[in-house]
Amino acid sequence: MRPQDTSLDRPSPDLTTQLIHHPYRPPEDFAAPQPGVFKASTVFFPSVAAMRSREWKHKTGYTYGLHGTPTSYLLEERLATLEGGLQTLLVPSGLSAIALVGLSLLAQGDEVLLPDNVYGPSKALAEGELKTWGITHQFYDPMDPQDLARRITDRTRVVWLEAAGSVTLEFPDLPELLRICRASPQVTVALDNTWGAGLAFNAFDIAPGLGVDLTAHALTKYPSGGGDVLMGSVVTRDEALHLRLKNTHMRLGLGVGMNDVEAVLRGLPSIVLRYAAHDRAARRLAHWCLDRTEFSQVLHPALPDAPGHAHWKTLCGGAADAAGSGPGLPGQAAGLFSVMFDARYTGVQVDAFCDALQLFKLGYSWGGPVSLVVPYDLNAMRERWPAHLKPGTLVRFSVGLEAVEDLQADLAQALGRLS
Structure with a gap:
């Protein structure tokens, strides 16, 4: 057992030492919706024996902040x-x-x-x-x-x-x-x-x-x-x-x-609520894009003609609702979809479409509240052009949490500038 340290029974006259080694400890029965944030590089051990016996590979104790x-x-x-x-x-x-x-x-x-x-x-x-x-x-x-x-x-x-x-x-x-x-x-x-x-x-x-x-x-x-x-x-x-x-x-x-x-x-x-909201909005926009002549293909697993739709339907929970309407959306399919611009449009025109978008921001990643768009050069990304993809230029959308009607209007105004 570690001997009692009596040298600090009386507070040090030095204020810095008093602040670093202050004896107060708050009560432990605090509870709130969000957990506490414990930040550390150094972790204190009560004894040398504890220091030597703790093992970092399992969650049985703490050894160092990195672990x-x-x-x-x-x-x-x-x-x-x-x-x-x-x-x-x-x-x-x-x-x-x-x-x-x-x-x-x-x-x-x-x-x-x-x-x-x-x-x-x-x-x-x-x-x-x-x-x-x-x-x-x-x-x-x-x-x-x-x-x-x-x-x-x-x-x-x-x-x-x-x-x-x-x-x-x-x-x-x-x-x-x-x-x-x-x-x-x-x-x-x-x-x-x-x-x-x-x-x-x-x-x-x-x-x-x-x-x-x-x-x-x-x-x-x-x-x-x-x-x-x-x-x-x-x-x-x-x-x-x-x-x-x-x-x-x-x-x-x-x-x-x-x-x-x-x-x-x-x-x-x-996450469950947000994932469903992203999913509903993406399906509605993907369904709207199906009727646009500028696109030769719309890629979204829940669309019946999408590559691998049957596999998605089997694994992800039910028949697809291409329109993505209603709260009881069958299956789950995230908030991403891609479109293939018809081959009559040049890469320059597709880039101009992306630049013309106002609510969809140019940026990588997805899953956040802001909708994003990125044009891709598939020829540089694939070993070979997939047989199930039509020729053209691909653009991927990450649908955020904005109103779907506003996002649809943004797509429509940008498409209107293609001509």
């Missing part, structure tokens, strides 16, 4: 519940979550497989650092499960899935892709779950006996909801996989600020 405080532990547990997992690691961004998976699970001589519609920076990571370190990669057609089957070898260690696909929003046959992966026991299946946000479907229970091994999630988007936080997470169910990732997480020194954690904790209780 967690009550605030980050709370968010980790809530995110595990949101996504249907058991453990969560917090990282500085969604891309950091993807990088953590690669750095933890891949070594020289291994191979990672990515869908051709993968998130762009994930592709850049495979073509950059991973390639430099002797890790090879291939891109598979996410809409052709047999293409994935042909590419898996005994060197394949990680297969990434996306649902829906980045920018073009195809919805793959996730159960079939998982069945193919499970035929190769050395493969870890990772899903970028940012679009689904843990709400559209349960990634760990895709079908009876089928689920992914881990999810990467850009908390920057829907969990935050404010467009003002950068953070990511990796969620798992398997303890051994979690500890492997957590060891790499520790060695890389990955940490998040507790004020940012507080912001995500504040946004999380409303």
Whole structure:
């Protein structure tokens, strides 16, 4: 037992010492809607024995701020519940979550497989650092499960899935892709779950006996909801996989600020309501775009003609309501949709359309209150032009929380300037 320190029984005459070592402790029975924010680099131990016995890998105590405080532990547990997992690691961004998976699970001589519609920076990571370190990669057609089957070898260690696909929003046959992966026991299946946000479907229970091994999630988007936080997470169910990732997480020194954690904790209780509101508005606007002759194609998983619509319908909860009207919207489909401008419009004209928008702001990301728009050059992003896409120039919209009628009017006035 630590001997009692009697040297401070009487207050120091020095005011600085008195303020740093002030004896007052507030009562512990405070409760309020929002949790407290505990920020620390240094964590105090009551004794040397406690310092030596505490273990940072499990949430049984505190050792150093980088390994967690009550605030980050709370968010980790809530995110595990949101996504249907058991453990969560917090990282500085969604891309950091993807990088953590690669750095933890891949070594020289291994191979990672990515869908051709993968998130762009994930592709850049495979073509950059991973390639430099002797890790090879291939891109598979996410809409052709047999293409994935042909590419898996005994060197394949990680297969990434996306649902829906980045920018073009195809919805793959996730159960079939998982069945193919499970035929190769050395493969870890990772899903970028940012679009689904843990709400559209349960990634760990895709079908009876089928689920992914881990999810990467850009908390920057829907969990935050404010467009003002950068953070990511990796969620798992398997303890051994979690500890492997957590060891790499520790060695890389990955940490998040507790004020940012507080912001995500504040946004999380409303994620179900916000996700549904984004979804309803996006479907209404996508349906309106179907009738516009400027567009040769509208890409939204809930539209009957969208690539992979049947897979979305099966997995995400019911028949599609293309108009997206009414509070009881069947299925869930986030707040994104893309349009393919007819090939008669030049890239310059499409850029001018985007510049003419007033409520839709030019900017990356999504999930916040402000609607966003980005034009994309698909030829520079894909290994090959997908057969299910018509020729033209693609523009993606992230629908915010503005009135749908105002957003529709904004689209109409910008389209009116095309001529």
